[in-house]
Amino acid sequence: MGSFSPRLPLLLLLFSFFTLLVEVVTASEFKICAYNLERFDSAKASKPRVLHTVKRIVSRCDICLLQNVVDSGAIKRLLASLNRYDKYSYRSVSSESLGKSPADMQRYVFIYRMENVNVTGQHQYQKENAFVRQPFAVQFQSKKTAIKTFILVPLHSDPSQAVQEIDRLYDVFEEVSKKWNNTNVMFLGDFHASCAYMTRVNKKNIRLFNSSGFYWLIKDKVDTTVSSDTNCAFDRIVVHGIPFLRSIRPFSANVFNYVKGFKLPRSEAQKVSNNLPVEVNLKSSALLLQATPLLFLISVSAIARSFLSAL
Ligand SMILES: *[C@@H]1O[C@H](CO)[C@@H](O)[C@H](O)[C@H]1NC(C)=O
């Protein structure tokens, strides 16, 4: 019996090796985020604390969709600050100003890490009267991800017609998947898909719910608001198709509660936005992952041998 104990260090070593492997693999994953920045303009971006918080949030993501960006000056400031702060080089791709009222024009802006992902196409949805802020679809390609090419479709819905706009994302899906011959589509943003704006009953009439093949990764019970008075899953991430679903790290989709994560006072966070970012990780294409079965076999046989020789 006592002859087992000399093997213990070996087992511990293998265990720590696996822990390290899991950490390396997780760290090399690819993060996609969506964040409604509530009227992010040059004036807001020139507040050092606000800019610092936004920079910390965006720098966690390989691609970050920002919504409710008012002017390009704000993005210039953010990019300059990000590129000074982080080892990656960040770039942006932006829609035109979208909206119905001149006092409330907004852009969708994707900020991405140049080293990790390329933009291979962009498409402004045009259909009249379908959305207040028509989705601006972007196709990305990355060598870092298990899925090679995918399309991101943003939506910051108008609260007064959230149900209709979420339903019409289906039409956008048909258009962009045909345009790029690619059904790996992710929808993301502040859909207002909760509380008074979208109820359980409404879901029956939303094609993103009632058709097969769409997976809602941020669930109804998640709270994507900063305020303690509200508990609503406004911000969502939805993917189309089994191949895309399989390329996502299970359970990685969630709200990023940076109020807790960065230990900020709630009031400080509310100066940035009343929405929290949501995010999801794509599995990596890393060699390590492909090598995992082999490493596993080697270690199992090592353990087996050590037990056999102990008998
Ligand atoms: C982006 O595209 C260029 C040119 O095709 C390629 O060399 C590079 O590896 C791509 N980057 C990534 C991260 O996929």
Ligand SMILES: *[C@@H]1O[C@H](CO)[C@@H](O)[C@H](O)[C@H]1NC(C)=O
């Ligand atoms: C569309 O993609 C499928 C598989 O992804 C491929 O088999 C087909 O040839 C493509 N069609 C066109 C028109 O490129």
Ligand SMILES: *[C@@H]1O[C@H](CO)[C@@H](O)[C@H](O)[C@H]1NC(C)=O
């Ligand atoms: C799904 O929703 C659409 C849009 O409201 C509706 O036209 C359609 O009849 C619904 N389908 C089912 C099966 O309920």
